Amino acid sequence: MPIGRTLEKKIQYRIKRQKDSVFVLNDFLDLSDKNQIMRALKNLINKALLVKIGQGLYARARISTVTNNPIPEKDISSLAIEALKKLKVKVLPSQYDIMYETKGSTQIPTGRVITVKGRVSRKIRFNESYIKYARAS
Numbered sequence: 590m591p592i593g594r595t596l597e598k599k600i601q602y603r604i605k606r607q608k609d610s611v612f613v614l615n616d617f618l619d620l621s622d623k624n625q626i627m628r629a630l631k632n633l634i635n636k637a638l639l640v641k642i643g644q645g646l647y648a649r650a651r652i653s654t655v656t657n658n659p660i661p662e663k664d665i666s667s668l669a670i671e672a673l674k675k676l677k678v679k680v681l682p683s684q685y686d687i688m689y690e691t692k693g694s695t696q697i698p699t700g701r702v703i704t705v706k707g708r709v710s711r712k713i714r715f716n717e718s719y720i721k722y723a724r725a726s
Contacts, residue, residue: 596621597629601638604649610663611671612639612647634659643713646672661715669703669713669720679706681725 594602599620604612617626630647633639637659640650648668650659661668673680681704688694704723713720 595629596625597632600626600629601633604633604638609671609675610649610661611642611668611675612649613672613675614645640715642668642715643672643711646711646713648715665713665715665718665720666701666703668715672713673703673705673709676711678709679725680704681706683723 600617603617603620607616614623614626614630617630620626621629630639634641634647637650637652639647640659640661642648642661642665648661648663651662652658653660663671670680682690683702683704685694685702701719702721702723704725706725708724709722
């Protein structure tokens with residue numbers, strides 16, 4: 590990466606090169622201080638390169654062909670699982686997924702209920718799509 594790039598360009602470059610779709614603030618703390626990174630991320634949201642899906646959680650964006658607005662490049666459940674794994678929360682299959690896989694139910698799970706081991710208070714959502722947590726026993 591050439592020297593002399595702005596912080597925003599450095600973050601943008603890192604986002605393009607990552608295979609992950611979800612980014613947390615800690616992914617960029619080696620570049621500068623927290624306030625400058627937050628400003629750069631806000632500018633990238635305004636440029637429709639990122640969307641915010643939770644406090645300190647950002648997802649790579651694409652432009653919707655229907656609404657012409659930025660939307661995450663993946664569905665909210667995939668993003669939530671990726672984000673929770675980044676935050677070191679153990680994610681397990683939900684009871685709905687297990688019932689569907691074992692042919693106990695013909696109803697296709699929505700993926701909006703995620704079973705986690707431990708306690709999670711972080712809200713993950715985009716527009717009207719949000720994730721609920723079920724605690725593993």
